[in-house]
Amino acid sequence: MSAVTAERVKLMSTRSPWWTSAVAVVIVIGLTAIVVATWSPADGPVPFAVAGYFATFGMVVVMVMAAVAVTSEYRFGTIRTTFQAVPRRTPALLAKAAVVVPVAGVVGLVAGFGAWGAAWLISPTAMSLSTGAEWRIVAGTGLVWAIAAVVALAVGILVRQTAGAATILLVWALLLENLVGLIPRVGADIQGWLPFVNATNFLTGGGGEAGATPSMSAMAFGPWGSLAWFAGIAVVLMAIALVVANRRDA
Amino acid sequence: MIEVRGLTKRYRATVAVDDLSFDVRPGVVTGFLGPNGAGKSTTMRMVLDLDRPDAGEVRIDGRRYRELSRPMRTVGALLDAKWVHPNRSARQHLRWMAAASGIPASRADEVLETVGLTSVAGKRAGTFSLGMAQRLGIAGALLGDPPVLMFDEPVNGLDPEGIRWIRTLMQRLAAEGRTVFVSSHLLSEMALTAQELVVIGRGRLISQGPTTAFVDGAAGSAVLVRSPAIAQLVPIVQAAGFAVVPDPSGGARVSGATTEQVGDLAAAHGLALHELTLLRGSLEEAFMQITGRDVEFTAGGPPSRSAVPAVGQAGGPPPAVPDGLAARDRRTEVQS
Structure with a gap:
């Protein structure tokens, strides 16, 4: 428990986590508001899924925040002080996750409800929140960002440097998984198993009229199955990271 | 009490620490002496379980570091003053360390007071000078009021006042009955600070024992004698089996002898003495003599x-x- 307190003090006592969290929320709310405000009636009614369109952009910012929570410790050597205070590395690193993951989840909730709220203020009829699929888009952002933070922490532990970890996470989440779909014949099938594609499927997929993303046809799971799969991959990655951190010199 | 037994650490082809065993006792300042690259820092990291030894183990008051329930309350260490987040204030830096070790947050301000950083407690650690960073690191080591303290090159880059402050602090901590283990490559500094010395070269133990014994034993003591009858005295001393060389002062240096031996010889022959001084070899001389073999290859040139x-x-x-x-x-x- 004391290790968790220490991680909370660490995260709150530098400015960058506050800034990155604010940026993540502002990006999602701002882009959603712009799209809804500039929506042309000629294109039909505003789709509810607009509330989830930009969740990925905020998510990668929060992932960088989570990765930096680890890599900055390696960069400045404080990870050694951390392990001096808590020599068993698995609890030491899980304590960090116990702080960063809920923070990412809360920031995700703020972004999700903020985006929906902004859209609702502009277009109240289109954005009435009622079905389960709609709730998933709005509240699910919190779950997805929390799990994405676990992935980011694991990558941070494994790579140990900010530039490398950030590059891996951005390329992976924003580019790589989308490009896999371009592979002829097998691409779409592989894509159905990829973690961030499944995260998106949880948010906006399987909801029929709620507005599924077009490339989601080959999904291996339904929305909640996708979330479980995404979470499973995150847990496996974190387990690998913990084993590696325990083996090597700090 | 720190007990190091058979400690070995390899990095690919190089052996950084080679079957190293020694004890660090409480109540005295123990110096950890060796040239740069001798393996001092690696050894200290292995004491704290930060680096994994390839063989051997370290026990602190009988237990491994990993087994200590609140390690920072048992071992306080300053291995590198730069291990702080530059954007975190000195107080917050100590607060998270305190939190991680179950130490009350108020203790952060106490140790800041001890090291004289109270006025800059709220400033970002990245703005600190090297001397202030060293003080912050020492504050971190003192946080848990631990019985065992370890400092890696604490006086590096400090001004004379800072050096004296650290020296006094370490001697005070030892006088309180704590185990104090301080590494340095500055031999003269260790002669002033440490009562005990653990000397290593190229990862191997060269000697362990009292600082005075190390200096006497290695460089060999000599006696400077001045006398109006020096011409008569020299053959007498030589006849007693001591080597004598002339000293620039006009007197003579008798090596391997004590002041008692030379004084008695002079008295026995009724010769007056104007000076009789024990010349202690410097720690540098002692170190070069003992480690000569071990630093040979570090001077460059192929080993074979x-x-x-x-x-x-x-x-x-x-x-x-x-x-x-x-x-x-x-x-x-x-x-x-």
Whole structure:
């Protein structure tokens, strides 16, 4: 428990986590508001899924925040002080996750409800929140960002440097998984198993009229199955990271 | 009490620490002496379980570091003053360390007071000078009021006042009955600070014992004697079996003798003395003498020249080779 307190003090006592969290929320709310405000009636009614369109952009910012929570410790050597205070590395690193993951989840909730709220203020009829699929888009952002933070922490532990970890996470989440779909014949099938594609499927997929993303046809799971799969991959990655951190010199 | 037993650490081909064993006792300042790259920092990291040894183990008050329930309350360490987040204030830096070790947050301000950083407690650690960073690191080591303290090169880059402050602090901590283990490559500094010395070179133990014994035993003590009857005294001292060399002061240096021995000899022959002083070899001399073999290769040059054709065998005039290299070649010849 004391290790968790220490991680909370660490995260709150530098400015960058506050800034990155604010940026993540502002990006999602701002882009959603712009799209809804500039929506042309000629294109039909505003789709509810607009509330989830930009969740990925905020998510990668929060992932960088989570990765930096680890890599900055390696960069400045404080990870050694951390392990001096808590020599068993698995609890030491899980304590960090116990702080960063809920923070990412809360920031995700703020972004999700903020985006929906902004859209609702502009277009109240289109954005009435009622079905389960709609709730998933709005509240699910919190779950997805929390799990994405676990992935980011694991990558941070494994790579140990900010530039490398950030590059891996951005390329992976924003580019790589989308490009896999371009592979002829097998691409779409592989894509159905990829973690961030499944995260998106949880948010906006399987909801029929709620507005599924077009490339989601080959999904291996339904929305909640996708979330479980995404979470499973995150847990496996974190387990690998913990084993590696325990083996090597700090 | 720190007990190091058979500690070994390899990095690929190089052996950083080689079967190292020694004890660090409470109540005295123990210096950890060796040239740069001797393995001091690696050893200290292994004491804290930060680096994994390839063999051997370290026990602190009988237990491994990992088994200590609140390690920072048992061992306080400053291994590198730069291990702080530059954007975190000094107080917050100590607060998270305190939180991680179950130490009350108020203790952060107490240790800041002890090291004289109270006025800059709220400033970002990245703005600190090296001297202030060292003080912050020492504050972190003192946070848990631990019975065992370890400092890696704490006086590096400090001004004379800072050096004296650290020296006094370490001696005070030892006087309180704590185990104080301080590394340095500054030999003169260790002579002033440490009562006990653990000396290593190239990862191996060279000696362990009282600082005075190390200096006396290695450099050999000499006695400076001045006398109006020096011409009569010298043959007498030589006859007693001591080597004598003239001293620039007009007196003589008698090596291997004590002041008692020289004084008694003079008295027995009724010779007046104007000065009788014990000359202690400097720690540098002692260190160079003892570690000479172990620092030899760090001065550069290939460790083995056996691939080079042996000189002198062709019967021609010996090529101009510096003495050291020639000697090394000859030794290689003998071995092969």
